[in-house]
Amino acid sequence: MDSYGRIAALKIETAQDRAHALIEEVRRVENKVYASPGSSCVLTFVSDAADRIAALLEGQKAITSAGLLTPSQIETRLHRITNLIPLLHQLLGFVEGSDVHRSPAQLIPTLRRYTQSILPGSEIVVSSKSELNYSIQDIARPLADLFKGTPLEASCALLPDLLFMMSIPGVESGKVLIHGVLSHELGHAIYNKKEVAKELLPKIDFKEDLVKGLVKTMFENQAKQGNPTPEVRLRKQVTQEITTRVNSWIKELCSDAIGIRLFGPALFFAAAHLLVSFRPIDKCSDTHPPSRLRVKLMIRMLKQLYPVEKWRGELQSFIKAWDEVSGDPVSTANAYDQVALETINEAALDLISDASASATSLAQCYSSDQFSRDTRDLAPLLLHDIPPGETGPYGHGAAVTLASVINAGWHVYLCDFEAFRKRLHSNDSATRFTTAAKLHELVLKALEISGIRVSWEEARGDSKRGKN
Amino acid sequence: MHSEHRFSDLTESLKSGFLLDDIVLALARAGKGETLDNSDRLLLEKAVSLLQSAEAGYHWLDKPELTSETNSSATFFARAVNAMPSVYANEAFLEKVSELKAIAEELSSGRSVPAPDKIHQLQTFFYNTSQSELERTEGLLSGEGGADILKWTVMDE
Numbered sequence: 001m002d003s004y005g006r007i008a009a010l011k012i013e014t015a016q017d018r019a020h021a022l023i024e025e026v027r028r029v030e031n032k033v034y035a036s037p038g039s040s041c042v043l044t045f046v047s048d049a050a051d052r053i054a055a056l057l058e059g060q061k062a063i064t065s066a067g068l069l070t071p072s073q074i075e076t077r078l079h080r081i082t083n084l085i086p087l088l089h090q091l092l093g094f095v096e097g098s099d100v101h102r103s104p105a106q107l108i109p110t111l112r113r114y115t116q117s118i119l120p121g122s123e124i125v126v127s128s129k130s131e132l133n134y135s136i137q138d139i140a141r142p143l144a145d146l147f148k149g150t151p152l153e154a155s156c157a158l159l160p161d162l163l164f165m166m167s168i169p170g171v172e173s174g175k176v177l178i179h180g181v182l183s184h185e186l187g188h189a190i191y192n193k194k195e196v197a198k199e200l201l202p203k204i205d206f207k208e209d210l211v212k213g214l215v216k217t218m219f220e221n222q223a224k225q226g227n228p229t230p231e232v233r234l235r236k237q238v239t240q241e242i243t244t245r246v247n248s249w250i251k252e253l254c255s256d257a258i259g260i261r262l263f264g265p266a267l268f269f270a271a272a273h274l275l276v277s278f279r280p281i282d283k284c285s286d287t288h289p290p291s292r293l294r295v296k297l298m299i300r301m302l303k304q305l306y307p308v309e310k311w312r313g314e315l316q317s318f319i320k321a322w323d324e325v326s327g328d329p330v331s332t333a334n335a336y337d338q339v340a341l342e343t344i345n346e347a348a349l350d351l352i353s354d355a356s357a358s359a360t361s362l363a364q365c366y367s368s369d370q371f372s373r374d375t376r377d378l379a380p381l382l383l384h385d386i387p388p389g390e391t392g393p394y395g396h397g398a399a400v401t402l403a404s405v406i407n408a409g410w411h412v413y414l415c416d417f418e419a420f421r422k423r424l425h426s427n428d429s430a431t432r433f434t435t436a437a438k439l440h441e442l443v444l445k446a447l448e449i450s451g452i453r454v455s456w457e458e459a460r461g462d463s464k465r466g467k468n
Numbered sequence: 469m470h471s472e473h474r475f476s477d478l479t480e481s482l483k484s485g486f487l488l489d490d491i492v493l494a495l496a497r498a499g500k501g502e503t504l505d506n507s508d509r510l511l512l513e514k515a516v517s518l519l520q521s522a523e524a525g526y527h528w529l530d531k532p533e534l535t536s537e538t539n540s541s542a543t544f545f546a547r548a549v550n551a552m553p554s555v556y557a558n559e560a561f562l563e564k565v566s567e568l569k570a571i572a573e574e575l576s577s578g579r580s581v582p583a584p585d586k587i588h589q590l591q592t593f594f595y596n597t598s599q600s601e602l603e604r605t606e607g608l609l610s611g612e613g614g615a616d617i618l619k620w621t622v623m624d625e
Contacts, residue, residue: 068496073595076602077489083482083602086609090475142479150486165475201534211532230556232526236549239528243542246534 004071008064008078012057015082019057022050022088029092032099035108038125039098041159042139046088049155053084056151084152091139094165097127104128104173106444109451111182114402115164118262118364119189122162128170132278134178136166136185138192164189175436176443177409180270183263187255190359196254197247200355204250204348207339211242214335238336241286245340249289250352253344256294257356260301263403264366265315268298269410272322282331293341296326297349304353306368312375314415366403378408383420387442389449399453400446409443481605488598491515495591498575499584512576515594519569522548526562551596568593 026047034040060081064074097103103126112124122138140163144156166185172178191197215238222228229237259267275281275291284290299322302308308319332338344352378388378400388408390397412420413436421435428438494508504512521537525545528538548565555561571582571590 063493068500069493073492073496076595076599077493079602080482080485080489080598080605083605083609087478087482090478090609137475139475142476146479146483195536197536201536201538204534206532206534208532211529215529232549232556232558232561235526235529235558236546239525239542240546242532243528243534243538247539 008074011078015057016054018085019050019054023047034098035100035103035105036125038123038163039095042091042095045155045158046091049152052152097129098125102128106448110402110447119162123160124164126166128173129167130170132169134168134181136164138162138164138189174440176440178270180263180266180406183259183267184255187258190258191254194359196355196359203351210339241336242339244286246343248287249340252289253297254352257352258359260298261356261360261365264371266406266410284337290330292326292330295322299323301353312415374404374408375411379411382412382442387446389446390453399450405446478608485601488594491594499587509576512572515572518544519565522565547597547600550600551593
């Protein structure tokens, strides 16, 4: 065996060792108690896939010894396969923090049911992470797509159709009102599943003159330089920068729009509280639009879908301030951002809003009437320290939905915070933080009660159908 | 630090890399004069599609419109430019892609076998592309680039 052959054999062997270590790790953590069955699905997948990766690597020995590929081609091929191992590590990382001790267990059953009602056949894993970030990603479809037609295809059968890995900041896991932003993330899932881009993107009117003007200016500026970027590379750069921005910004905005339809004002309130705290309003990237544009879209939609002018004064002034701010022009850092901004104009925002309506059914959407009922019926219960998890006459109560509880919570937070504070014990009302913590506790308790109520109804239904 | 890319970016990059590796292997077989089977020919048909996608990505600026394919063609255009380090001019790029496409089409159709140096040229192009994709995969695994998850809060942008 020549030297390169030995190195290839060593790469295969060490990768197989690492695959085995993954199987061992799964054995170590699989007996923890997880808040959702999704965690166990991921662990079973990792173990099975690691075993198959080891076999796949074994199969590469024939290719490496066939003399068809050069040493560097063999190396690239082997590294591609060994990169599946850190991918499995990422999956284990998703599961970490999803056990009952670390994740917000009261929220999960309700969130799980809600997600399954929006996207049937889906499963969720909620993990508390050390990062200050919210995210939700489906891992089942990307994995099925990656492994289709390979020996690892069988491992994907161990996963549900859609498996959402949600992560929330561990230190804020109890701040349930902020978790309203998860509806934006569900928007991403719906955007992908309903293939919204296919219908929406061709309707966006690209300003051809704008793009060509930018290219012309860039070419002219480059020509003046002593060592200009070669023309095909400049073309590549402009094409990539613009297409990535416009595609990604539209996806983000449409996810906001879907989130507004699912959760109503609660998404806007949660987003506004996060945006105002942590991000300059005009900051954007190639993947994310400036917050000012996102706020503009959300407020436009709220004004269209809700009688904002009839809301309580506190809510009206909150919306008004953001409306004024979002009406001012975005100050952009570069020409690519400017092209994206001018492309995503008022007409494009209308198209995005319409696309979000097509992607969601009426039954899935939170409504203006519901918001009125929730602020009228549920918010006063919170004010009296009663978690509104179910409503209706004794013995005939019905579970309150996730969106209703969170909207009622926001209403109290924004309109009646001082009244809520005054009714609390002095220990709980000492500071704004302790008062807010008490409100979050009540909202979480309401979600827990709602979850129990639905479980009870499901169990009763199963019993009536003769199931055990 | 939790990486800031979407999981699907990583799986797409790996998927694209596996395809490119298999195209390189099929071309290696062709280069050694082996008879190509149906699966090899299917791979070469995909090679033709990728080159067409690079051409579409190149032409996007001439008529900027959005479709669900725009991103992938812009991406493969970028990969193709990176895989041709000595090509600087627009015309030269288009000429080269067209030439590579003709070689791939000839091989996939099975009508005739191109000269070994032509096959080698095509194999080098796809190998360069596969290496570039490997770099992207490794970047995504280490948490660089492709940021796509919700950034209500941005840690390190």
